[in-house]
Amino acid sequence: MDNRFSNIMGMGVRWFFENLELSSSFSGQVLREQTMVVDAHEIKGQYQRLEVFCQITAPDGAWQGKVSRLQSYLGQLRDIRQSLSSLGQSHTPDDIELFEIKSLAIINEGMRPWVNDLRLENLQLPDLSAAHNLLDPENSGINSFYVYDAYDERLPRLRQLIRSAGEYAEELQYQTAVIEDSVRKTLVERLLPYKTQLQEALLMLAHVDILLAKALQVQRLSLILPVADEHTTTLEGLFNPEVKEVLEKEEKLFEPIDVSFTLYQPLLITGANMGGKSLTLKTIAMVQLLFQFGFGIPATRASLVPVEKVFYSGGDHQDMLKGVSSFAAEMKNIDRALTYMQEGKKILCLIDEPASTTNPTEGAALVKGLLQMLLHKNSQSVITTHYNLRDVNCQRMRVKGFQDGKMHYQLMADNQEETPKEALRIATSLGINPQWIEMAARELENTNIQNNLINEPK
Amino acid sequence: MPFVNELTKYDSLSIVGLEKNTGKTECLNYILSRLPLERIRVGVSSAGIDGERMDQVTQTAKPEIFLREGVLFTTSEKHYRHRRLTSELLHISTEQTSLGRLITGKVQSGGKVLLSGPPATTSLKRWIDFLHKHHQVDLCIVDGALSRLSMASPAVSSSMVLTTGAAVSVNMQELVNKTAFVCELIHLDKSEYAQQLIHADNQSQVQIIDNELQLRTTPFSSAMQVDTGLKPIMKQAKAVFIPGALTDRFLKSISCDAQLMKTQIVVRDFTCIFASPMTFRLFLKKGGTVKVLEKSKLIALCVNPVSPGGYKLDSDKLCDELSGKIQIPVYDIVKNG
Numbered sequence: 001m002d003n004r005f006s007n008i009m010g011m012g013v014r015w016f017f018e019n020l021e022l023s024s025s026f027s028g029q030v031l032r033e034q035t036m037v038v039d040a041h042e043i044k045g046q047y048q049r050l051e052v053f054c055q056i057t058a059p060d061g062a063w064q065g066k067v068s069r070l071q072s073y074l075g076q077l078r079d080i081r082q083s084l085s086s087l088g089q090s091h092t093p094d095d096i097e098l099f100e101i102k103s104l105a106i107i108n109e110g111m112r113p114w115v116n117d118l119r120l121e122n123l124q125l126p127d128l129s130a131a132h133n134l135l136d137p138e139n140s141g142i143n144s145f146y147v148y149d150a151y152d153e154r155l156p157r158l159r160q161l162i163r164s165a166g167e168y169a170e171e172l173q174y175q176t177a178v179i180e181d182s183v184r185k186t187l188v189e190r191l192l193p194y195k196t197q198l199q200e201a202l203l204m205l206a207h208v209d210i211l212l213a214k215a216l217q218v219q220r221l222s223l224i225l226p227v228a229d230e231h232t233t234t235l236e237g238l239f240n241p242e243v244k245e246v247l248e249k250e251e252k253l254f255e256p257i258d259v260s261f262t263l264y265q266p267l268l269i270t271g272a273n274m275g276g277k278s279l280t281l282k283t284i285a286m287v288q289l290l291f292q293f294g295f296g297i298p299a300t301r302a303s304l305v306p307v308e309k310v311f312y313s314g315g316d317h318q319d320m321l322k323g324v325s326s327f328a329a330e331m332k333n334i335d336r337a338l339t340y341m342q343e344g345k346k347i348l349c350l351i352d353e354p355a356s357t358t359n360p361t362e363g364a365a366l367v368k369g370l371l372q373m374l375l376h377k378n379s380q381s382v383i384t385t386h387y388n389l390r391d392v393n394c395q396r397m398r399v400k401g402f403q404d405g406k407m408h409y410q411l412m413a414d415n416q417e418e419t420p421k422e423a424l425r426i427a428t429s430l431g432i433n434p435q436w437i438e439m440a441a442r443e444l445e446n447t448n449i450q451n452n453l454i455n456e457p458k
Numbered sequence: 459m460p461f462v463n464e465l466t467k468y469d470s471l472s473i474v475g476l477e478k479n480t481g482k483t484e485c486l487n488y489i490l491s492r493l494p495l496e497r498i499r500v501g502v503s504s505a506g507i508d509g510e511r512m513d514q515v516t517q518t519a520k521p522e523i524f525l526r527e528g529v530l531f532t533t534s535e536k537h538y539r540h541r542r543l544t545s546e547l548l549h550i551s552t553e554q555t556s557l558g559r560l561i562t563g564k565v566q567s568g569g570k571v572l573l574s575g576p577p578a579t580t581s582l583k584r585w586i587d588f589l590h591k592h593h594q595v596d597l598c599i600v601d602g603a604l605s606r607l608s609m610a611s612p613a614v615s616s617s618m619v620l621t622t623g624a625a626v627s628v629n630m631q632e633l634v635n636k637t638a639f640v641c642e643l644i645h646l647d648k649s650e651y652a653q654q655l656i657h658a659d660n661q662s663q664v665q666i667i668d669n670e671l672q673l674r675t676t677p678f679s680s681a682m683q684v685d686t687g688l689k690p691i692m693k694q695a696k697a698v699f700i701p702g703a704l705t706d707r708f709l710k711s712i713s714c715d716a717q718l719m720k721t722q723i724v725v726r727d728f729t730c731i732f733a734s735p736m737t738f739r740l741f742l743k744k745g746g747t748v749k750v751l752e753k754s755k756l757i758a759l760c761v762n763p764v765s766p767g768g769y770k771l772d773s774d775k776l777c778d779e780l781s782g783k784i785q786i787p788v789y790d791i792v793k794n795g
Binding site: 096 | 543546563564567
């Protein structure tokens, strides 16, 4: 699977795509076909352009009040790549294709002064006025097309004869059709010099549509534009707008998260169940992908490290169709990420509770080993776990957790090497059978006493 | 012909056949050739595929549609490419049909074209609104496909021309009865509660107008639930709106209760009535009332006395018999055109 936008729609990116108010479905197609940008310089360029679009569409910006008019231009954009690329090959376009080429020229000419005035690098619309004039010989300025009388001096007379004939005139129709065909052939020859410019204009206009939609999304959802960093990813006030929306409907608040991690040293997140660890991990994956596709970011401050691939492992891996157990599927999945890293590729590796389906002793050992494998790699990794791991070289954070009868989802630095024992408290708050909880508590006490006896110096 | 002038008073027209080969396309051509194009702007399309040179079912010859200069037409990409006339392409819709996108053109010099238009009532309605709004069309004509009466629903067009003929039945009496029944349904009165009912929030539920003339929504979604609780509610109502189809079963079920018969039955429009002529008429005779929310104007009835098999009815006699039964003009356009 390559890093095309259409392939990375999971992790909540789809929500951003669906909430993008693109004027033309063709622009959506162009966006879906885009591949992830890896180069930091290029990402910077993307955000510079987006920043300009944010400025001009802001309440006091240059395009204020004009946006809907420009969107109605862009709304007429159609996918005519096929017609354009077949221009000049043996195929002669019919009226439908010529109409679409003319429409493209009209949209381009309408948008050109607006876009070119911004003087943005890599975003200049070509001059298509000559192509437009060619398809509008009577200078009507209207978006319509037929083989106009002006193209051939024989046409007006023939058409007049057809009109006066009243009923269907086979011979006259035939003669007209022959002339019309030869006109179309000449038209193609005369359009051919503009082929590259037409293709360029089509893609450029789609990019304008995408940028405009992204800028409006930034304003609508209060997003920010991130910066690229070489070593450290820092996300402050991170939120997941999709989940936030759901919570707000239930009159609940989304607690923004601050998180930071660097290359070479993995980050280990521990914490209670229901503490939002998985959501945090998925949101990090989403933000990284949004960053590399030039979207606004749901945070108050964000700097990210561009990577070649975002790798996420979480949830149930079981694949009954392939006859693989959840443990085996998960192991193979993580193994793929390790292979990438060993090949020297820079990736973002996010693993939600690895080895949690196997027995705790081996599971903990596997996670500990994994953390050692991830250390000193030219990649970033974030791992969540329930296991109580000591003596590992990694950065640690934990979910603030269950306090004052309420779950707090924020992350905080954690220097203790103990997993907080909150499972029983949470289970109680869920109204689980108290007898069961009590027995578990007693069991826990016994284990602690035994551990203390063992650890006591003799 | 007088009825063509009548047509110009409406903004939309459906031409519907009671059956295939009742002369629908012929009728459309007839109307198109006589409309005063110097006065009004006309747009034409079809409900689904139409205008084939050969009838795809019975393999008989079909008349093609001839369009004069100035007429706007909408057809599929495929049929636009095969047109035999000069036209200015005005618009390409994003809507897809089985034959490609829908293309709207304006005839520059007359000729023939195959029409294949928006496939569903909602998209037909959108098409009509689009032509009115963006191309200043005064009259939109929909060529209904294959005896699909629903395309003539007042939800789509405000007026209609119905075609009937020997293709419906070669037994003249049966043909006259069937046709008269459809005309009877089209002529059903608009309910005096229509305004109230049309503004109901949930049009897919059974609605009632109670004795205090208040609109109330019931938990029932169709007349099929007549025996499971709808009856007591109906007894306290002046009128009941039935979403969907009005069937024999429903009419039979309530016609045995004198109190229920006092309640006015309201359906969306005539295309929602699926009851047989006998049951429906018996219901009315017993004192029941059926009214509609929306009504379209039936302007004329055109007849084709020739059946696809070649059997020919006496045209004059057929026209006489039909005009005796219904109160609108009846024409045999082939004979008298």
